[in-house]
Amino acid sequence: MNQSALAAAGLYAGLNALILLWLTMATALVRRRHMVVIGDGGVAHLRRTMRGHANAIENIPVMLVLLGFAAALGAPVLAIHLLGAAFTVGRTLHAWHFSHAEAAQWQRATGFGLSVLTLGAATLGVLGHALLLL
Numbered sequence: 001m002n003q004s005a006l007a008a009a010g011l012y013a014g015l016n017a018l019i020l021l022w023l024t025m026a027t028a029l030v031r032r033r034h035m036v037v038i039g040d041g042g043v044a045h046l047r048r049t050m051r052g053h054a055n056a057i058e059n060i061p062v063m064l065v066l067l068g069f070a071a072a073l074g075a076p077v078l079a080i081h082l083l084g085a086a087f088t089v090g091r092t093l094h095a096w097h098f099s100h101a102e103a104a105q106w107q108r109a110t111g112f113g114l115s116v117l118t119l120g121a122a123t124l125g126v127l128g129h130a131l132l133l134l
Contacts, residue, residue: 005071012084052098066122090114
């Protein structure tokens with residue numbers, strides 16, 4: 001197993017965990033500001049922040065699993081860095097868009113696009129590597 005590739009996957013795991021922490025804190029701050037303990041309390045900004053957090057929870061773990069498997073299956077460290085960096089930039093833009101009450105639509109679109117593109121590429125890469133090694 002390529003230790004550098006595994007270390008790169010670990011780097012993006014850590015960076016994306018920071019994004020999740022940021023979204024957790026953003027959600028908590030909006031909850032506290034509007035005194036909402038459960039649900040969204042009908043607060044549009046809270047609903048928006050919660051949706052951004054939920055979207056990150058839906059996507060980040062899958063990508064991190066794929067990066068870990070790619071590293072374990074022998075993917076080049078450059079591939080891990082390209083996929084991991086693009087995904088992390090995408091998730092950061094997406095989180096920025098959803099953590100603010102109002103934000104430019106390009107942030108959401110670019111963040112979504114980078115996330116889906118890299119998730120798809122990582123999926124195909126892991127499937128390809130796995131099938132070749134069977």
